[in-house]
Every structure is written in C-alpha cells, then in structure tokens.
Amino acid sequence: MTDPGLARERTWLAWWRTLLVAAGVAILAARMASLEGAPLFVATALAGWTALFVVAFGRYRSRRAEPGPALPLFALFTVGYAVLGTLLVLNR
Amino acid sequence: MAGVLGAIRQWFDPEEVRRVGNTPDYRFSLANERTFLAWIRTGLALVAGGLATAQFLPPLPIAHLREVIAVALLLLGGAVAVRAVDRWARTERAMRLGRDLPATRFPALLAVAVGIGSVLLVVAVLVQAFQ
Numbered sequence: 001m002t003d004p005g006l007a008r009e010r011t012w013l014a015w016w017r018t019l020l021v022a023a024g025v026a027i028l029a030a031r032m033a034s035l036e037g038a039p040l041f042v043a044t045a046l047a048g049w050t051a052l053f054v055v056a057f058g059r060y061r062s063r064r065a066e067p068g069p070a071l072p073l074f075a076l077f078t079v080g081y082a083v084l085g086t087l088l089v090l091n092r
Numbered sequence: 093m094a095g096v097l098g099a100i101r102q103w104f105d106p107e108e109v110r111r112v113g114n115t116p117d118y119r120f121s122l123a124n125e126r127t128f129l130a131w132i133r134t135g136l137a138l139v140a141g142g143l144a145t146a147q148f149l150p151p152l153p154i155a156h157l158r159e160v161i162a163v164a165l166l167l168l169g170g171a172v173a174v175r176a177v178d179r180w181a182r183t184e185r186a187m188r189l190g191r192d193l194p195a196t197r198f199p200a201l202l203a204v205a206v207g208i209g210s211v212l213l214v215v216a217v218l219v220q221a222f223q
Binding site: 007024 | 122125142163167
C-alpha cells in the first residue's frame with residue numbers, strides 16, 4: 001500500500017505527542033497526590049498513563065482507518081485526570 | 093436527553109458511525125483523528141496548568157483564588173476533551189455523508205476565555221507590582 005502523505009506515521013506521531021503530554025499530566029497529578037498523602041491517587045494517576053499507552057498502542061496495531069473506542073477512552077481519561085485534580089484541590 | 097445518550101453511544105461504537113454514508117479516503121479519517129488528538133493535547137495542557145497552579149503557585153492575597161483558578165482550568169480541560177470526541181464523531185459523520193463540516197463557535201469561545209483569563213492575570217500582576 002502506498003501512502004504518499006505518510007498519514008499513518010503522522011497519526012502515530014500525534015498519538016506519541018499526546019502520550020507525552022499525558023505523561024506530564026500523570027506525573028503532576030501523582031506529585032500532588034503524594035504531597036497530599038493519598039497513595040491510592042498516586043497509583044491511579046500512574047496506572048492511568050499505562051492504560052493510555054496500551055490504548056494508543058492498540059490503536060496503532062489495529063491498522064484501520066477508524067480508531068474504534070480509543071478516542072472516547074482518551075477523552076475519558078483526560079476528564080478523569082481533571083476530576084482527580086479537582087478532588088485533590090478541594091480536599092486540602 | 094435521548095439525543096445526548098445517542099451521541100455518547102455513537103462515540104464508543106464506531107460501527108454506528110460507519111453505518112451511514114460512504115467510507116471517505118482513509119487519509120481524511122486519519123486527519124480527523126489527528127485533529128482530535130490536537131484537541132486532547134489542548135485539554136491535557138489545561139489540566140496540567142490546573143495541576144501546576146495548585147502545586148507551584150503560592151497562596152494569593154485573595155482567599156481561595158488559587159484554588160478557584162486551578163479548578164477552573166481543570167474543568168475547562170475536561171470540557172475540551174469531551175467536546176473533542178463529539179466534534180470528531182460529527183466531522184466523521186459529515187465526511188461520510190458528503191456534507192459540509194459542522195460549524196462551531198467553540199474555538200472562538202475558548203480563545204476569548206483564555207484571552208480574558210490572561211488579561212485578568214496581567215492586571216493582577218501589575219496591581220501587585222505597584223502596591
């Protein structure tokens with residue numbers, strides 16, 4: 001299959017950029033949770049990034065034009081980090 | 093309410109999106125996916141800003157102002173992420189049906205909100221500097 005615009009590669013790179021930003025968010029959330037003394041939240045924040053990596057890698061491996069549930073899952077995890085941060089801010 | 097639930101079902105069930113119209117050139121679908129990812133990064137950046145505000149900003153002279161800024165950024169980031177999926181599904185549907193892409197005010201509203209927030213913070217910094 002020819003892919004003159006390298007659309008698949010560019011999409012995979014966009015997933016990587018998103019994963020790297022998500023890693024920053026996960027580390028910030030984990031740092032905040034550890035300062036507040038909430039080890040469960042630390043574990044959740046770091047496990048969340050691992051899950052995102054699995055979702056993104058599954059999307060890449062599927063080699064299909066339609067992304068499947070990967071997109072809503074990413075949005076859901078972003079909302080999850082927002083909720084986790086809000087809980088940490090409100091509970092201190 | 094049924095419309096909202098239907099939209100949410102559509103996000104998680106790509107089969108449903110695929111049932112209408114014709115499959116567009118896969119490069120267009122992948123471009124739509126990258127646009128979605130760019131919006132997710134925007135949302136994640138807002139969430140990161142909220143988390144950083146809560147952790148690295150010293151308490152402000154106005155009580156709880158720091159917490160209010162942090163929670164506002166966090167909620168804005170979550171809203172951007174949810175809206176990104178909806179936008180992706182609507183764009184995919186429009187491409188399959190050969191229609192115009194749906195019009196949206198969201199980028200303009202987000203830009204105005206971020207702009208107003210920045211101006212308020214500049215004013216706050218200047219007021220503190222001259223006190």
